[in-house]
Amino acid sequence: xxxxxxxxxxxxxxxxxxxxxxxxxxxxxxxAIAAAFAAAPADWKDRxxxxxxxxxxxxxxxxxxxxxxxxxxxxxxxxxxxPADGKFLGDWKKGESLAQSGYGLRFSDYPPTRxxxxxxYACHQxxxxxxxxxxIGPSLLNYGKLRDFKESEVKALYERIYNSQAVLPCSxxxxxxxxxxxxxxxxxxxxxxxxxxDSPVNK
Amino acid sequence: xKFGRIVLAVLCASFALSSAAIAQDDAEKAIEQYRKKLKxxxxxxxxxxxxxxxxxxxxxPRGPNNVSLEKCDLGKGPGVVDGAFAELPRFFEDAGxxxxxxTRILWCMVNLQGFNRADLVKNPHPAGGKPVKExxxxxxxxxxxxxxxxxxxxxxxxxxxxxxxxxxxxxxxxSGPFDFSCASCHSNPGQRIRLQALPHLxxxxxxxxxxxxxxxxxxxxxxxxxxxxxxxxxxxxxxMPRVELGSDATVAIIxxxxxxxxxxxxxxxxxxx
Numbered sequence: 001x002x003x004x005x006x007x008x009x010x011x012x013x014x015x016x017x018x019x020x021x022x023x024x025x026x027x028x029x030x031x032a033i034a035a036a037f038a039a040a041p042a043d044w045k046d047r048x049x050x051x052x053x054x055x056x057x058x059x060x061x062x063x064x065x066x067x068x069x070x071x072x073x074x075x076x077x078x079x080x081x082x083p084a085d086g087k088f089l090g091d092w093k094k095g096e097s098l099a100q101s102g103y104g105l106r107f108s109d110y111p112p113t114r115x116x117x118x119x120x121y122a123c124h125q126x127x128x129x130x131x132x133x134x135x136i137g138p139s140l141l142n143y144g145k146l147r148d149f150k151e152s153e154v155k156a157l158y159e160r161i162y163n164s165q166a167v168l169p170c171s172x173x174x175x176x177x178x179x180x181x182x183x184x185x186x187x188x189x190x191x192x193x194x195x196x197x198d199s200p201v202n203k
Numbered sequence: 204x205k206f207g208r209i210v211l212a213v214l215c216a217s218f219a220l221s222s223a224a225i226a227q228d229d230a231e232k233a234i235e236q237y238r239k240k241l242k243x244x245x246x247x248x249x250x251x252x253x254x255x256x257x258x259x260x261x262x263x264p265r266g267p268n269n270v271s272l273e274k275c276d277l278g279k280g281p282g283v284v285d286g287a288f289a290e291l292p293r294f295f296e297d298a299g300x301x302x303x304x305x306t307r308i309l310w311c312m313v314n315l316q317g318f319n320r321a322d323l324v325k326n327p328h329p330a331g332g333k334p335v336k337e338x339x340x341x342x343x344x345x346x347x348x349x350x351x352x353x354x355x356x357x358x359x360x361x362x363x364x365x366x367x368x369x370x371x372x373x374x375x376x377x378s379g380p381f382d383f384s385c386a387s388c389h390s391n392p393g394q395r396i397r398l399q400a401l402p403h404l405x406x407x408x409x410x411x412x413x414x415x416x417x418x419x420x421x422x423x424x425x426x427x428x429x430x431x432x433x434x435x436x437x438x439x440x441x442x443m444p445r446v447e448l449g450s451d452a453t454v455a456i457i458x459x460x461x462x463x464x465x466x467x468x469x470x471x472x473x474x475x476x
Contacts (some may be wrong), residue, residue: 024300026365029372029452036452047379047443054377058384061375105380105442110256120397136388175380181380200433 044107047070057170069169076166079178080159086189088158096195098186099126105181116181118161118190123173126193127200136172144195145202154195161187231400233404241474250343250420250472253335253427257344260337266316275311277304277345288349289469292458294362301366303457305342305431306449327448328432335418335427338448340392342429346471354415354469358462366451370459373452374405383441385456399476404460411467414460419473427472430457 001196027035031124035046040048050058053075056068064072102116103109120126121135124141147153160167162177182190194198242247261272261284275288278295292303298310312318329335335343358367377384388396389404402413415432428436431448435455440448446453 024294024362024366026369026455029369029376032322032369032373032452032455033376034379036446036450037444039447044444050376050378054382058372058376058380061390106439107444108439132397134394134399136391136394136396136401171328172387174383179380179382 007080053165062170064170072165072169076163080162080166083184088154088168088188090185090188090192092192092199094197095189099191099193118182129200142202149195149197157189157194161190238474248420248474250427254344254347257340258333260341261344266318268317271313272311275315277307283349284345288337288346288351288354289352289355292356292454292461294360301363301454301458303454304345305338305429308338308341309449317350318352324448328435329426331424333426339429343427343472346418349469350471352469354461354464354467358458366455366458367462370455370467373456374459379442381442404463410463414464415467415469416473417470419475421475423476
């Protein structure tokens with residue numbers, strides 16, 4: 001009995017071998033990424049593994065089914081931290097310089113020499129006078145004016161920047177607050193850039 | 204009154220948008236003209252100096268084994284360079300892997316010339332203003348020997364297909380503190396970062412043009428940038444660590460992009476912004 005089993009195993013190996021020789025053992029995406037970034041410092045390794053939200057978004061090419069979308073949104077909403085003073089409007093001038101800066105978290109940005117930027121202009125139009133703006137995200141020109149500077153919109157905007165996934169599951173926009181790219185105060189400055197009547201975005 | 208304000212706002216917005224778009228169009232037209240002139244006078248492309256340097260490097264005995272790369276098999280037989288790039292990436296029996304042009308040259312430098320792989324992949328890309336390194340110069344030479352040909356890599360073979368599939372998965376894989384993937388910037392037509400137009404790489408029409416332009420001479424950093432360097436730079440922007448040249452992941456992404464670009468014309472080295 002055992003002999004027959006062994007013979008069967010050997011036959012299977014023999015049959016599989018020619019194919020196996022000419023075939024590359026293609027790694028899984030996780031294994032390929034681990035190998036491609038094997039030289040990364042230990043404190044960078046967590047960047048290699050997508051969290052549940054990113055995993056679902058990647059799997060569905062950013063078009064998640066309704067149930068998954070709802071889970072992403074709920075998880076994101078639960079993780080939003082609000083300003084201790086309950087105020088959402090910071091200094092729009094600081095917000096404008098944050099919107100211009102793409103500095104931060106790249107391997108060439110260590111040790112950090114200044115605070116991280118929000119890099120809003122990379123993807124959005126904001127103030128009319130800045131002509132060098134990207135179009136990956138929608139235009140935000142007159143953002144506050146078009147919303148009548150409503151207080152509810154101010155809070156909604158804070159949440160949107162803090163965790164874009166709370167508003168639009170699988171949004172392309174980074175989760176600036178949730179992922180600790182920007183501080184709560186920096187997010188308030190960007191909220192002011194978009195929602196202050198005297199900001200160049202609304203002029 | 205309120206309606207009037209909104210109309211005015213929309214008008215202002217569309218005016219600002221269109222004037223920026225016009226500025227952008229003008230810039231693109233100027234660049235297009237510059238490229239056309241370069242095509243008419245190919246000797247004005249500084250990238251060709253690196254192709255020449257690469258040819259010398261290919262033919263000169265080097266490394267611990269003091270041999271040239273003229274026995275290196277790029278897929279069409281040892282030493283055949285003409286048209287080899289147009290059929291890469293491909294599966295190599297001797298290495299048991301699918302390889303793109305740079306990974307294959309790296310393999311030959313290690314296995315024929317005796318160079319140390321770890322040394323070659325440690326810091327393989329030039330800083331701004333510095334010329335492309337030796338491996339990149341050789342890749343520029345090899346790519347230039349397929350200039351004007353069409354991408355015809357055999358990526359439907361049983362060996363290459365799963366690599367292309369892995370590349371597609373990695374193209375859409377979001378990770379890092381910004382949640383970015385290749386698709387964050389390259390999966391829609393007509394988009395830009397700041398004023399820089401972004402190719403829609405999951406669309407074969409745009410991929411054929413964009414992929415055919417690597418390696419390319421990058422005016423803003425005044426050196427030739429190779430495809431492996433391009434992928435490395437994208438991961439840098441994605442806030443990921445330094446990706447290793449010749450890793451299965453970068454080869455898979457390049458295989459996926461080349462599959463998307465199938466049939467596109469190679470114009471290497473090109474001139475980039």
